[in-house]
Structures are given as structure tokens and as C-alpha cells.
Amino acid sequence: MLSIIISSVFALRRISDVSSWLTLRDTIGDSTDPLLITLSDEFSSSDYDAECLVNGKQIEIAGNGQLLDAMNGGRLFNVMNGGLLVVGDLSVENGFSTSGGAMRASAASTLNINKIKFRNCSTRSQFYGGAVAIFENSTANIRESEFAMNGNFDVQNGGAIYAGENSTINLHNSFLANNRANGNGGAISVSEATVNIFDTTIVDNEVTYNGGAVASYLGVVLIHGSVLSNNKAASGDGGCLNAKLSTATILNCTLSNNEARYNGGAVYVFQTVIEMQESNFVSNTANDGGAISALTTPQLLLRDCNLTSNNVVQLGGAVYCNSGTVSLEGSLLEWNVGAEGGALYTSGSVVTIDPTTIVRDNTEPEIVPAHSKDTA
Secondary structure, three states, X not given: OOHHHHHOOOOOEEEEEEEEHHHHHHHHHHOOOOXXXXXXXXXXXXXXXXXXXXXXXXXXXXXXXXXEEOOOOOOOEEEEOOOEXXXXXXXXEOOEEOOOOOEEEOOOOEEEEEXXXXXXXXXXXXXXXXXXXXXXXXXXXXEOOEEEOOEOOOOOEOOOEEEEOOOEEEEEOOEEEOOEEOOEOOOEEEEOOEEEEEOOEEEOOEEOOEOOOEEEEOOEEEEEOOEEEOOEEOOOOOOXXXXXXXXXXXXXXXXXXXXXXXXXXXXXXXXXEEEEEOOEXXXXXXXXXXXXEEEOOOEEEEEOOEEEOOEEOOEOOOEEEOOOEEEEEOOEEEOOEOOEOOOEEEOOOEEEEOOOOEEEOOOOOOEEOOOOOOOO
């Protein structure tokens, strides 16, 4: 139950059957105590007029399956100055504001989001996080939630979710689809922040430039047990993931049918250490690096991965790398297509291919420059 998160630390005052937005906003604004608020079956947000401000307070909202509709008039919740908002079992629609169209957290605050459906939330032009944005050492813990059709090509970074300034996103068992942004991260963008993604599906998101699904700048990215498919970087790099000056780890994932205009149909990294294990890269497309493109990158590791049926116009049907070390361990590169290096194209890289890696049935020449498997 949601209340465990607060009630284990704070004595909650319980308020039931809140039936309107104004009552909800005023109840939170007037309280000096931690609250557990339950929305009534007749709840309506048709009287929405301004956001709820959670300023240094501890608030829990049990949504009871109700709809919060901001009617494109503003943001719903703004958490600041060490505040804690726990909210669940809701639908949230038509939030529209500056960064964080529906919810925002800043100044070491926490958002705990459980079983919420975010729809059609966005920001004003050039702001961040169509649905949720967090800043300044804040945390968003998101579980079993849906983000669909948030953002648009006016949103600069993070069509659905944005984190910056040493903040952290923990995303579990969720679904993100058809979110849009212009600059970076069709679904999620982080800058000098961390995103941890577990058991989540991220599909059909699009960005004009970089990172059709996820983008990171000076960040840390972990993606585990997830599916990332049909994402697109229409005029940039990284159909699924774009990571610059970051650290990235992909474990036990499937990345398929993603597309980038230039580099990295699934993954593009720049000056980023990246490790990928037990993952499948299938039918991704780009100009260079059908599955993966790594530029000026110190280390790229592929262990127990399958890279199959990826396609490029020019270099590296599966992988393109122009520097650093490239290590292939226990992996399969098969049926990939490229004008040069059907499987792998490297320039200035130190390449290690262990004896358990299989490279076969790619367009010839399969590996450029030619490279033999290293002995065990």
C-alpha cells in the first residue's frame, strides 16, 4: 500500500472523500501535518485553476482510479524544498507548463509514482519533461505506470520524463509509448543525472535529433530486462539510446526496429564507457552502425549478445567504432548489412574478438579492417 511509504516515518492525518480539485489543492496548501488524502468516487478536476504546491511537506494521495485533468491550464503538482509526494492509482491528463508539464520536483524532493497513466502532457516551447521533470538532487521512483502521447516537437528534452542536476529516476515495470521531443530523448532525457530502467517497455517514441527513446549527457544510464523497439531519431543519432560523456549499461534487453538518421540505429555513444550483456539487437537501421555506433569512446563491451539483421547505408552493419577498445565475447553477429564491414567497422580501435563469438552470413567484407579471432 502507498501509505506504508510515509506512515512508517510520519504520523499521517487521513482525509477521505475529497471530491474536487480546489478542495485537494486547499487541503494540501493549508496543512502543516503529513497527509493521506483519498479521492472520492465522485472526484472531478473540472474546477482546476492552479497547481498543488507541496513545499517541504509529506503528502500521499490515494487516487481511487480517478482522473486529474489540468485541461492544458497548468501543472498539477510541484514538489520542492525536501517535500515528498506519494501518488498512485490515477490518470493524469493535459498538464501543460514549463519543465514538468504534469509534475515537477526540485531542491532535494521526492516523487513516488505508482500506477499512474500520463496522457497528453507537455511543456511550453524549449522546456523539459513533457509529463515529469526533476531537478536539484531530487528523486522520482516510478512503478507500474504508463506514459503515452506526452510531449511534442516543441518540448526540448524528454518527451515524457526529464532529470537534471544530480537527480535520479528509478523506473520499474512501466510502459512508455508515442512520446515526442525535439532535442534529446523522445521518452526520457537526463543531464548530469541518473536513470535506472527495469523491466520496462519503451516503444514508438520519436525525437527530432538525438535519442529516440533515451538520451543522456554527463549522466549514468542502466537499462535492465527491458524492451526498446520502434523508436526513432529522425534527424540525429541513436534511434534508441544516445549517450554523451556518460556511463551506460544495457543488460538482458531487446532493442529492435529502432532507426537513426545518422549514427547508431539502436545505440549511439560519444566519449562514453558502455557495457552490453545478454541483449538482442535486431533489425535496427542507420547510416553508420546499424545496431551500435561508438565515437571517441574509450571502451565498448559486448558480452553474450546477439546482433542480427541490422542494416546501414555505409559503415558497420552491426557495429561502427572509431576509437578505444572494442571487446566481443560470446556474441553472435549474423545477417547484418553494410557497404563496408557488414558486421563490424572500426577505425583506430583496438579490437578483441574471443573464440566463442560467431561472425557469419553478413555482407562482405564482414569485418573492416580484417581481424581474426583472438585465442583464448
